[in-house]
Amino acid sequence: MIVRPSFLWQQQTDGDLKIKDWIRYDDDTPHATMLGIPFARASISASGASEFPNAFRRTWDSFTPYYVDEMIDFSPYRLCDIGDVLLHATDVTKSHAMMEEAMMYVIERYDKSLYTTIGGDHSITAPLVRALKRAHPTKTIGIIQLDTHFDLRDFSQGRTNGTPIRQLVEEDIVKGRHVVNIGPHGFYNAKSLIEAAQHYGVHIIPLKQMRSLGIKQTVAHAFSLLDVDLIYVTVDIDVLDIAYAPGVPAATPGGMRSNELFSLLFEIGQRDITAIDFVCIDPLRDVANMTVKAAAYAYFTFIAAQQKRDME
Amino acid sequence: MIVRPSFLWQQQTDGDLKIKDWIRYDDDTPHATMLGIPFARASISASGASEFPNAFRRTWDSFTPYYVDEMIDFSPYRLCDIGDVLLHATDVTKSHAMMEEAMMYVIERYDKSLYTTIGGDHSITAPLVRALKRAHPTKTIGIIQLDTHFDLRDFSQGRTNGTPIRQLVEEDIVKGRHVVNIGPHGFYNAKSLIEAAQHYGVHIIPLKQMRSLGIKQTVAHAFSLLDVDLIYVTVDIDVLDIAYAPGVPAATPGGMRSNELFSLLFEIGQRDITAIDFVCIDPLRDVANMTVKAAAYAYFTFIAAQQKRDME
Amino acid sequence: MIVRPSFLWQQQTDGDLKIKDWIRYDDDTPHATMLGIPFARASISASGASEFPNAFRRTWDSFTPYYVDEMIDFSPYRLCDIGDVLLHATDVTKSHAMMEEAMMYVIERYDKSLYTTIGGDHSITAPLVRALKRAHPTKTIGIIQLDTHFDLRDFSQGRTNGTPIRQLVEEDIVKGRHVVNIGPHGFYNAKSLIEAAQHYGVHIIPLKQMRSLGIKQTVAHAFSLLDVDLIYVTVDIDVLDIAYAPGVPAATPGGMRSNELFSLLFEIGQRDITAIDFVCIDPLRDVANMTVKAAAYAYFTFIAAQQKRDME
Amino acid sequence: MIVRPSFLWQQQTDGDLKIKDWIRYDDDTPHATMLGIPFARASISASGASEFPNAFRRTWDSFTPYYVDEMIDFSPYRLCDIGDVLLHATDVTKSHAMMEEAMMYVIERYDKSLYTTIGGDHSITAPLVRALKRAHPTKTIGIIQLDTHFDLRDFSQGRTNGTPIRQLVEEDIVKGRHVVNIGPHGFYNAKSLIEAAQHYGVHIIPLKQMRSLGIKQTVAHAFSLLDVDLIYVTVDIDVLDIAYAPGVPAATPGGMRSNELFSLLFEIGQRDITAIDFVCIDPLRDVANMTVKAAAYAYFTFIAAQQKRDME
Amino acid sequence: MIVRPSFLWQQQTDGDLKIKDWIRYDDDTPHATMLGIPFARASISASGASEFPNAFRRTWDSFTPYYVDEMIDFSPYRLCDIGDVLLHATDVTKSHAMMEEAMMYVIERYDKSLYTTIGGDHSITAPLVRALKRAHPTKTIGIIQLDTHFDLRDFSQGRTNGTPIRQLVEEDIVKGRHVVNIGPHGFYNAKSLIEAAQHYGVHIIPLKQMRSLGIKQTVAHAFSLLDVDLIYVTVDIDVLDIAYAPGVPAATPGGMRSNELFSLLFEIGQRDITAIDFVCIDPLRDVANMTVKAAAYAYFTFIAAQQKRDME
Amino acid sequence: MIVRPSFLWQQQTDGDLKIKDWIRYDDDTPHATMLGIPFARASISASGASEFPNAFRRTWDSFTPYYVDEMIDFSPYRLCDIGDVLLHATDVTKSHAMMEEAMMYVIERYDKSLYTTIGGDHSITAPLVRALKRAHPTKTIGIIQLDTHFDLRDFSQGRTNGTPIRQLVEEDIVKGRHVVNIGPHGFYNAKSLIEAAQHYGVHIIPLKQMRSLGIKQTVAHAFSLLDVDLIYVTVDIDVLDIAYAPGVPAATPGGMRSNELFSLLFEIGQRDITAIDFVCIDPLRDVANMTVKAAAYAYFTFIAAQQKRDME
Ligand SMILES: [Ca+2]
Ligand SMILES: [Ca+2]
Ligand SMILES: [Ca+2]
Ligand SMILES: [Ca+2]
Ligand SMILES: [Ca+2]
Ligand SMILES: [Ca+2]
Ligand SMILES: [Ca+2]
Ligand SMILES: [Ca+2]
Numbered sequence A, B, C, D, E, F: 001m002i003v004r005p006s007f008l009w010q011q012q013t014d015g016d017l018k019i020k021d022w023i024r025y026d027d028d029t030p031h032a033t034m035l036g037i038p039f040a041r042a043s044i045s046a047s048g049a050s051e052f053p054n055a056f057r058r059t060w061d062s063f064t065p066y067y068v069d070e071m072i073d074f075s076p077y078r079l080c081d082i083g084d085v086l087l088h089a090t091d092v093t094k095s096h097a098m099m100e101e102a103m104m105y106v107i108e109r110y111d112k113s114l115y116t117t118i119g120g121d122h123s124i125t126a127p128l129v130r131a132l133k134r135a136h137p138t139k140t141i142g143i144i145q146l147d148t149h150f151d152l153r154d155f156s157q158g159r160t161n162g163t164p165i166r167q168l169v170e171e172d173i174v175k176g177r178h179v180v181n182i183g184p185h186g187f188y189n190a191k192s193l194i195e196a197a198q199h200y201g202v203h204i205i206p207l208k209q210m211r212s213l214g215i216k217q218t219v220a221h222a223f224s225l226l227d228v229d230l231i232y233v234t235v236d237i238d239v240l241d242i243a244y245a246p247g248v249p250a251a252t253p254g255g256m257r258s259n260e261l262f263s264l265l266f267e268i269g270q271r272d273i274t275a276i277d278f279v280c281i282d283p284l285r286d287v288a289n290m291t292v293k294a295a296a297y298a299y300f301t302f303i304a305a306q307q308k309r310d311m312e
């Protein structure tokens, strides 16, 4: 169901500590688990996001567990790479079920951990949150979504990366008003989707509004909207501007600068978060590996924030 | 004189409305016309800007007529793609004359419309404005230019993309003081051109000044300088930073971020504008299609602003 | 020891003045010298920074000696390209010694000039500053470093581009407290290096802090920390974000925007500066030549600031 | 079931005849139909082959219906672009069924035509041949496969682009001995697949053998092995060397040169062929559009050969 | 009329002799002149061929005047870079006239030399041959053309890179039967151009025919067709396959391999040749600089052959 | 001295056997050892060849131990990845000594094995052969070199990648007449190097000669020249044409096609070979990873040939 990572870093105990040396492959009680989902078959546009879990792992020799901006040493934080979900070669429905079961297993096996997931296309969020709900049926779940798109498409034609939020709301796993999407902009959501957002009560904070509010205030506002028990964060890297993140299936101009995303995640990461995923990074169409690196930077900014929170 | 677009989108009436479905190919009284000028022969540096009209059209399946940032539905706006100007294969002077005649025809044929033109290199602006003056000989014309360069070169050596403003001023079609150029920066205008700007009274608002003023204030200031009857806007995409727009013949660092350009156009677009052009986008040297997409985004931001203005 | 540039621009006296026409190849009393160091052999990661001096020279036909942002004409400023240091093909120690001797020669030969150096990897800074100290043994030297990294690695394993600051401090050429590094961010300095910075008293101003202070205030603060006789500025272009500068050996997201770097250099350049270097630009892995152009833009912004200062 | 092409070329009757002008959109009795299958969801490795039908159509302004090598004017040949198969967004099984039904429809509707199909990934071949068998249940079908891979993987884990030949043989639609694969080479077929080829009696002509036989002799030999009623040709562009065709999901060195592929298709095309497909071209990872162009060249070489055969 | 090269190599007398050291800038009686024509304004498709003369010059530090394949030391050969033709910024007709005058001047000034010209787009061939005819009005001129295209387009719509052969034949400067084009292939010449070739009696040797004849025999055959006084060779680099030469405006698959072009030029170069040009190399869309390098390699292969001929 | 590979593949025992599953990490008596030398500091031109050992390892999930061209199953062959040589960060002389010691250790530790080495730049060959001589002082060593260059430069200025053969010959480790270089072509060896080859008696078989002889005959001829006890093969991937191998520091047109290199290695590999290295592959400037893949293909072709030889 979950297989070991396809390659393991040789870890060094002397010399400067890199993420590759600090990551754990076997830890029963980590602060956080990292689960890979090498799956891009439900992406509307052609996507190599299935390559991202390993592309992410390959960045680990150029990152350290120390965050200079805030002078946070997160080497005490225990992050365990538990491997990748095993998937079906063509059956999307079955693959989604396998992710859901894998997530159930992780939640039970590591019940005190933060659950981080490395996608994969955005369709993975639906089974992951569904598993969280199954594990905590009485708890209400809120979603902080960072995305250029609403992902509220009708899924009668398939559970694609354009539908995860709609699925969760229609299946009553998450209430529409418990979803806050930060970052939409431009001309990438048809009017019918705007109407869907209004219909379900999903909160949309366009990028322009985020900028006029400021990042801290935006995050505070988003959390104030979420009167829930558990928070799930989903980061679609296509929220970034194409100049910063050309390596996504639907890259757009007019998006966030990467430092804005990092600031958002540093704010969000200082809160109680149950799970987070990073999706829609396509290493095959990246330029100078910049999107892969930005996603890794975003991930570790969030981890640094969690460490700061634990210290306080 | 004007030929139909070289390809036509198959338009769908069901499903989410995309720009490709919304664009009109036949409309006698559109809010705006869109005319392509596939011409790059007068560019000083080698340019594939002649490829842009079709590259622009090809983006239309990834844009919708809904602008999320300001929640503007511009699907009621009628934009008609009237095709491309037919040009001579090598005779620049004749080609410029053909553009001028085509523009004359468009102004007469669609006399209530906004005229939008998709270049092409910047040399096209001179014949387009000349046509506007011929159609409205008693009206004064002001130009808002967004550009890294002044385009005030002496044209004794040819009417290139470095000369359109100088042509218009010397021919007394537009007064120098009725030109406001927003965005110049860096080391890309020789001293002789600065002196030309001073001589003609052209207003230069360097990017640094724009940033210290703020975008709304910059636009208000620019319009306050223009006591004219008709406003022509010309957008040279090389005003953008090379990180956002590598696909121009003379890309430079230190330029505008694309969101600044979009904000400028959203402000400008809420005013009375007679015509606008977008020039110097070279799809052949683009990276990840980002410049083409940024120019399309800029274009539709302007259209959304026009819709907002019409609604108010 | 120093050889003429490997190619010389044909200089024009008519037409618009470009940098290529304005640069001097022979001037005994220039305002500034420009020395190339085509050396990348001490870079930890594979680097083509040895190609940068000539790549920089090749940009000179697209820059002019006029800075539009501040309307500064620096054509009166005399900048002399004195050529490149001759180096050994494999012996890093010998090559470093050759740079030191070349710098000694330049300081003596052009004793009234500003010394600008075009690297090369960051290891070159140590011999350059060492030469400056030898020439001015009684003077205290301060360093303004713009860098993502501290360059404080232990050099027992070689004097690489990760060690120049450590070398200078350990050799007591510069005091740790006389070094101010502006721009570090993210996850690119191991904890041991943070501890080294603290140990030596090197001042670190992370990018996030620079942004909250503002650029003018940051520069003022940096200079207030430096109670020294001579200021040496070292600009590692990897301080820029990978979206603006993919052409460096260790490009990272989360770095400076190029306009921030230009503003820093415009502030710094208005002060008394003895020498400056630009390092770690790798033209071989650049995208759309944007990093090379950004480094050239940064260089001339500094020169424009020097001209402004001379005028005042 | 089949939708019109998403864009239509504006066709010119004067000037030089290009493929775009010659292609037919409505013809009841064409010599050949062209059907697009924008489907890449069953590709084992990430693939943008779904983009190829339109990328192919976009090349039509740079090809003419005249083949210089053999001085063949194929403008009399009537080729009709009948559009694309409509597919499900995620359900691979349903999409495969939709292709099969579409192919059934085409065979019935255009019963005298050659059927050409533009993929898409290689999984499409199985439903297409299945349809052919359903339409001609008493006829034996032979397959000429040009491919680096055998496509004989076990499909218990999904009907991917690695399985079409295995599917057809196991379902007894085509006999193993009625399959000839020309072009395999190198290290890209595991031993278990070599054993499968032997087990099913599939004929493998490695590239090295093809080169020692010569192309005409190889084709003659291949046809001599096929004592069948109908011939189906399937061209996996990954049979080409990566230097000629980087734009495929699994590009390899050591493959065919493009002129060898063209010669093969010119030989094959002079025979009685019932249907042909071109698969696994991924425009998203192409370099200089060379793979897309090579596939188009291959396609029209085959058509030219058909014209030659019709003339004789 | 002719200006010095825009940059000059610093030449070394010690160390290994490179082309940059061996090239002459001032020689009254060179074996050959090299004239640059930085002109691409008459190219039908967008072209950066105007950048090639300098791109060619920049390769000179990686080539030596020794040809290993045939052990030919051509360092005794005197090749003089006489600079570039000065051109008009937009007037194609005037620019063509300026080339013609420049060529007249070169022929008179260096009357014993071989004339080599570095384009530029293919339109330059017409004025160059016209000058040759003017200088030698009683001599018959033959053309060996290496090209994918016939360049026999009707020039009523402009004297583009698609028309030079037609111009020369219609103006009776060269007879149609004195033109041999080696290398056309594929689908890149419309039927009307095939008819034009037949009408004018231009000899077409398609690539396929060249390969079946062999290169030596092809060259012998071509020369046997040319019963003329002077031979002009024109090399359109788009005769190469796109895998070898992506950096041309109309790159095609199915073309020559570069070693075939080199062999052709080595054969041709051993004959009496009056002039040669190399056209349609676009450095701006090259990949890994491979087209620029291939064109330089082709050029020096021809020079090596001339040296061999001189020695014999 | 030798460190484990920086990452280890997770190996699978079920499913299709890939190279990643078949490679051994611990085997005392392998048929062959594989040693990585991540070293590019002695390359004359900037090189990322230090990245190749790991880039090579990363290809192992797309290759199988079965060679289709000759139907050779080399899964019984035992290849052991023994890791990488530990090197000094800047001291080239020390690093070369470390390689020599590592090679000594390998020869002693695995005395029955073939020694394969993955570079690294070409300077590594000198210490590797020196170690071989030290281990077998009474044996004569012959070198088969596949290279565009002679590597006979004078090393008084450093032991670069341009000098290994000269070093070995001058140190009398290998006699000049015991070196056969297959593949030089074009303009990439100065006359002084041709003279050096003649002086030392090194055999040069230019590519053109290889092609006229045929590959089998060339190899037979090369071995007939080598009346030695041990054969060392060194493969500089820059022997390939730039169209096939853009990812080398000095890529040239006019080189070998990759299938020619593979055929050479298949012939050579069926002989008694003591050691082989593959050098000068620079993954950082590769296009579509084609050079890395070609080098891996070359490597496994050689291994397949060794297996064939062992079987016979
Ligand atoms: Ca999403
Ligand atoms: Ca999204
Ligand atoms: Ca302009
Ligand atoms: Ca401009
Ligand atoms: Ca540094
Ligand atoms: Ca740094
Ligand atoms: Ca296949
Ligand atoms: Ca295949």
Ligand SMILES: [Ca+2]
Pocket (backbone or CB within 6 Å): E122, E147, E149, E151, E161, E236
């Ligand atoms: Ca031509």
Ligand SMILES: [Ca+2]
Pocket (backbone or CB within 6 Å): E147, E148, E149, E236, E238, E239, E280
């Ligand atoms: Ca041509």
Ligand SMILES: [Ca+2]
Pocket (backbone or CB within 6 Å): F122, F147, F149, F151, F161, F236
């Ligand atoms: Ca070598």
Ligand SMILES: [Ca+2]
Pocket (backbone or CB within 6 Å): F147, F148, F149, F236, F238, F239, F280
């Ligand atoms: Ca070599």
